[in-house]
Amino acid sequence: MSFKDKVVIVTGASSGIGAATAVSFAGQGANVVLVARNQAKLDNVTSLCFEAGKKPLVINADVVKEEDAKRVIEETLKAYGKIDVLVNNAGKNTTVTFGSQDTMAALDDVMTLNYRAVVHLTYLALPYLLQSQGNIINVSSIASTKTFPNGWAYCPSKAAVDSFTKSLALELGPKGVRVNAVNPGPVKTDIIDNMGIPGSVSDKVWESMKAMTALHRVSETQEVADVILFLASDKARGVTASRWITDNGAQAM
Numbered sequence: 001m002s003f004k005d006k007v008v009i010v011t012g013a014s015s016g017i018g019a020a021t022a023v024s025f026a027g028q029g030a031n032v033v034l035v036a037r038n039q040a041k042l043d044n045v046t047s048l049c050f051e052a053g054k055k056p057l058v059i060n061a062d063v064v065k066e067e068d069a070k071r072v073i074e075e076t077l078k079a080y081g082k083i084d085v086l087v088n089n090a091g092k093n094t095t096v097t098f099g100s101q102d103t104m105a106a107l108d109d110v111m112t113l114n115y116r117a118v119v120h121l122t123y124l125a126l127p128y129l130l131q132s133q134g135n136i137i138n139v140s141s142i143a144s145t146k147t148f149p150n151g152w153a154y155c156p157s158k159a160a161v162d163s164f165t166k167s168l169a170l171e172l173g174p175k176g177v178r179v180n181a182v183n184p185g186p187v188k189t190d191i192i193d194n195m196g197i198p199g200s201v202s203d204k205v206w207e208s209m210k211a212m213t214a215l216h217r218v219s220e221t222q223e224v225a226d227v228i229l230f231l232a233s234d235k236a237r238g239v240t241a242s243r244w245i246t247d248n249g250a251q252a253m
Contacts, residue, residue, distance in 0.1 A: 001233045004029035007080045007132075008232070009072065011063050011121065012090030014041035016189030017139060019048070020221035021087055021228050027052035028229065033076050034058045036090070063090055063117040073124045083128040085232045088118040088161075089139040093154045107153050114157035119164060126177075135178040135240075137228050138165050142185045142247045158183075162243060169241035178240040180231045185247025186210070186218040214249025 008025045012018035014036035025032045026049035034049070034056045036042050042058050049056045057079050061068035076083060091114045096106035118138060129136065143151055144158035162181055169179035186209035210216050227244050230236055245251060 001229055001235065002028055003085075003229075003232070006030045006084040007033065007076065007082050008085040008087065009033040009035060009076060009083060009121075009125065010087045010089060011035045011072075011117075012139075014038045014045055017184070017187060017221045017224045017228075018087070018089040019045045020225040021089065022056065023048045023052050024222070024225045024229050025085075025232075026050075026054045026056060029053060030085075031080050032056040033072070033079075035061050035063065035072050037062050063121055064113050066120065069117065069121050069124055072121065073128070077128065082132050083125050084132045084134040086122060086125045086129065086134070086136045087139065087228060087232075088121060088136070090117065091139065091141075091157075093151075095150065096153075097150065098152045110153040111157050111160070114154070115160040115164070118161060122168070126172075129177050130172075130175055133176040135180070135232055136165075136168070137231050138179070138181045139224075139228070140165070140181040140183045140243070142183050142245060142251055144183060144243075146251055165243070166241045173240055178231075178236070180236075180239060180242045180244065182224060182227050182231065183243050183245045183247070184219060184224050185213060185245075185250035187221060187224055188218050189221060212250050212253055213247065214252050217248050219246060219248060 008030045010018050010022045013022045013034040022032050022034055039060050059072050059075050061072050063069050094106040094110050096102045138161050140161045141158040143155045144162045147155045165179050165181040209218055227246055
């Protein structure tokens, strides 16, 4: 696969699936736009992209903030003049227990990043994706259909992403823009650490996740990145409105 001179925006690009995806696109010749909030981690991914093949454009932004989202599009167009691929990857979970005092604040927090920000950035990028006949990949989760303890906010947010993906694919298909979702199962990222769970506990969490899959394993981020690159490529020119599940058989359990 070659993405030579294609312009690819990746949100949540400072770590995990986003970082692996950004580096993979850079290795295939793409002009990658890294979008995230953690500058130190962005600097690290920038170096990896450069080593892989191409120095990216780095935008320190919080896609939840409307002005930041607008700036992502503006700076991308200023640098490259077009947008070919949008990877909506930024997301989060919560440890708040339903019924606690912070329930509604936690719901707003998760839904705003996992769903509203996806819709908003897609809305802003759409005119340019129509021009390029580009495509959109939304990073969802098997949690959209398979729930887990304390998933009361995260699971519905990913179900919304799946529904948005299919609805938008139907609307944009006649206009030449493809829209797909990637639905990973357990993937070894820093999402557990970002939830504030101590390292000793997070190790047990990852082990328990292995037991939830048919293959008894947790995916590496590169595995998901490979699926994203395929969906963004011409090899997937007939693929839209799809959910690509990469979960080591978790949904069969």
